Amino acid sequence: MTERRACVPNVPSVVNKVGQPASIPAHGRDPLDDHELVLGAKRGDRDAFKTLFERYHRRAYALALGVVRHPDDALDVVQEAFIKAHRYLDKFEGNAGFYTWLYRIVMNLAIDHLRKHRRENPVELDETRLETDGDEPLLPRILGGNPGRALHDKQLRARIDLALDELSDNHRSVLVMRELEGLSYEEMAQAMGCSKGTIMSRLFHARRNMQKQLLDLIDHPSAELVADLTGGRSGDADDDTPANEEAAPQRAPAARSRR
Amino acid sequence: MMRDRKAVTDLELMEHADGEPTGAMAAGRIARDPDAQAKVTSIQQMSELVRGHLELSADAVHDAKFAAMWHRIDEQLEAPRVTGLWASLAGWFDRYRGHVITGAVSAGAVAALALVLRPGVPDRGIPGLRGGAIDVRPVALRATPEIDLHDTPGESSTVINLEDEDGHTTVIWLTPADTVEGI
Numbered sequence: 001m002t003e004r005r006a007c008v009p010n011v012p013s014v015v016n017k018v019g020q021p022a023s024i025p026a027h028g029r030d031p032l033d034d035h036e037l038v039l040g041a042k043r044g045d046r047d048a049f050k051t052l053f054e055r056y057h058r059r060a061y062a063l064a065l066g067v068v069r070h071p072d073d074a075l076d077v078v079q080e081a082f083i084k085a086h087r088y089l090d091k092f093e094g095n096a097g098f099y100t101w102l103y104r105i106v107m108n109l110a111i112d113h114l115r116k117h118r119r120e121n122p123v124e125l126d127e128t129r130l131e132t133d134g135d136e137p138l139l140p141r142i143l144g145g146n147p148g149r150a151l152h153d154k155q156l157r158a159r160i161d162l163a164l165d166e167l168s169d170n171h172r173s174v175l176v177m178r179e180l181e182g183l184s185y186e187e188m189a190q191a192m193g194c195s196k197g198t199i200m201s202r203l204f205h206a207r208r209n210m211q212k213q214l215l216d217l218i219d220h221p222s223a224e225l226v227a228d229l230t231g232g233r234s235g236d237a238d239d240d241t242p243a244n245e246e247a248a249p250q251r252a253p254a255a256r257s258r259r
Numbered sequence: 260m261m262r263d264r265k266a267v268t269d270l271e272l273m274e275h276a277d278g279e280p281t282g283a284m285a286a287g288r289i290a291r292d293p294d295a296q297a298k299v300t301s302i303q304q305m306s307e308l309v310r311g312h313l314e315l316s317a318d319a320v321h322d323a324k325f326a327a328m329w330h331r332i333d334e335q336l337e338a339p340r341v342t343g344l345w346a347s348l349a350g351w352f353d354r355y356r357g358h359v360i361t362g363a364v365s366a367g368a369v370a371a372l373a374l375v376l377r378p379g380v381p382d383r384g385i386p387g388l389r390g391g392a393i394d395v396r397p398v399a400l401r402a403t404p405e406i407d408l409h410d411t412p413g414e415s416s417t418v419i420n421l422e423d424e425d426g427h428t429t430v431i432w433l434t435p436a437d438t439v440e441g442i
Contacts (some may be wrong), residue, residue, distance in 0.1 A: 046336065050329065057325050062317035066309075071320070079328050083335050116357075137269050137298075151311045160312045178277065179309040185279055204273055210305055 034098040042089050049089075053082055056099055060106045066176030067110035069165055077113055081106045103181060107173070107191060114169045137208075153224055156217060163213035171206035174199055267295045276302040 032040075032051065040048030060081060064074035084105050085092075092101055150156055164172055170192075177183050177191065185203075189196045267288040274281045275289055276299045289295045352359060405420040417432040 046333070049336070050333075053329055053332065057328070058314075058317045058320070061320060061325075062313045065316055066313045071316075075320075075324065075328060079332060082332050086332075086336055148307060148311055151308065151315060156308075157312055157315075160308060164309070175309065176313070179306045180313055185274075185277070200270060200273070203277075204270060207273070207302060207305060210309070211301070214305075214308075 035094055038089065038092065038094060038098050041086065049086055052098060056102060057082070059099070060102060063103055063106050063176060063180055064110050066164065066180055067107070067169075067173050068113050069172075073113060073117075074110075077106060077109045081109050084109070104191060107177065111169075111173060114173075118169075155224070156214075159214055159217055163210050166213060167206055167209055171202050171209065174202040175206040175210070178203055267292060269298070272298050273302060275299060276306075 032048075034052065034055075037048045037052050041052065057078060060078045061074055064077040064081075065071060068074050068077060081102065085102055092098070164175075167175065174188060174192065177188050183191065185196050185199050188199045188203075192199065267285060271281055271285045272289065272295055275286060289299060404422075407418040407420075409416045409418065414433055414435045416434070417430075419430040419432065421428040421430065
């Protein structure tokens with residue numbers, strides 16, 4: 001698994017609050033690495049553990065929020081995860097990174113939370129079937145321009161929220177693990193305690209359902225979304241031409257050029 | 260060559276987009292298929308949207324909330340940890356608090372019902388049931404029954420005349436005379 005820095009999204013043009021780990025001092029001295037901080041925390045150094053908290057709390061929160069979907073519940077999960085991490089720090093041998101260990105705690109607590117507060121889930125497709133349904137393949141729909149910029153669009157973000165809410169707990173958990181943490185299929189299978197095939201099936205269906213939920217927004221983007229995607233705002237809102245007619249011819253070539 | 264022309268599957272596309280090992284053949288097929296490339300790009304864009312959205316949501320949480328969270332965590336770390344049987348029981352209760360409370364309420368309700376309906380208790384009717392239990396007391400008699408006793412050979416008879424709300428009733432009760440065999 002590749003360790004990413006704390007909560008640094010790959011979102012161009014969006015300023016991230018936690019772009020730098022909290023423990024990087026201003027004068028440029030190398031920050032203490034996680035291993036040293038863990039050793040310090042094991043010796044009872046509260047500040048070392050606080051540094052770990054400051055380094056990873058937002059990233060852990062993003063993961064918890066993606067799974068449990070409610071901000072207050074996600075905060076509870078993160079708080080419980082850090083308390084648990086501290087309690088069992090002696091058992092952490094350091095074979096994997098601290099965050100790898102922490103995200104597993106967060107993930108387990110988030111899944112426990114879902115089990116305790118189970119809602120009516122959308123019907124889950126048969127996960128033993130690996131074959132994709134012939135009539136519902138993944139869609140070759142592409143947002144023209146820069147999808148990172150598109151996140152300025154409130155409507156798009158609201159729809160992403162809605163689409164995540166619509167997924168079943170299992171589908172959403174796998175999707176969030178993959179997209180947020182970049183785990184391999186094998187790592188996700190270990191974390192979820194199921195087969196790699198099940199993970200692939202869940203991920204496929206999660207992505208296809210997300211696409212279906214966002215399809216009309218992609219095919220018929222609002223003028224604001226087109227402006228966000230292309231980085232320009234002037235004129236578009238006043239133009240009578242439907243946004244999709246203007247954007248459509250640019251979409252595929254623009255997307256292909258990113259590869 | 261024949262196999263190389265086979266259409267690339269969505270699962271292969273997904274594996275390719277996620278950087279999973281797919282083999283050179285699948286990668287080659289994807290590279291030659293514009294539709295497959297568009298799907299790969301679509302998967303990658305979706306990843307970017309989901310990741311960016313969640314991370315921006317995390318960034319939007321005010322620092323004060325996390326500061327308060329650390330404060331609560333710090334308090335928990337300071338609190339002496341109770342170990343042993345009591346801690347295990349407390350932990351178990353904490354985990355299953357909802358189930359325990361539901362179970363206790365259900366058991367209480369069953370016990371209360373059993374107490375109310377237990378045999379041998381004067382029937383005051385079931386609480387909440389309109390009208391209560393059925394009244395089974397005997398109907399009131401309009402007059403004292405007239406009883407005539409008659410002795411006839413070998414038996415005695417009793418004639419009872421009753422007047423009640425159903426009208427006049429005569430009951431004739433015949434009792435054979437006590438006989439002892441051989442006497």
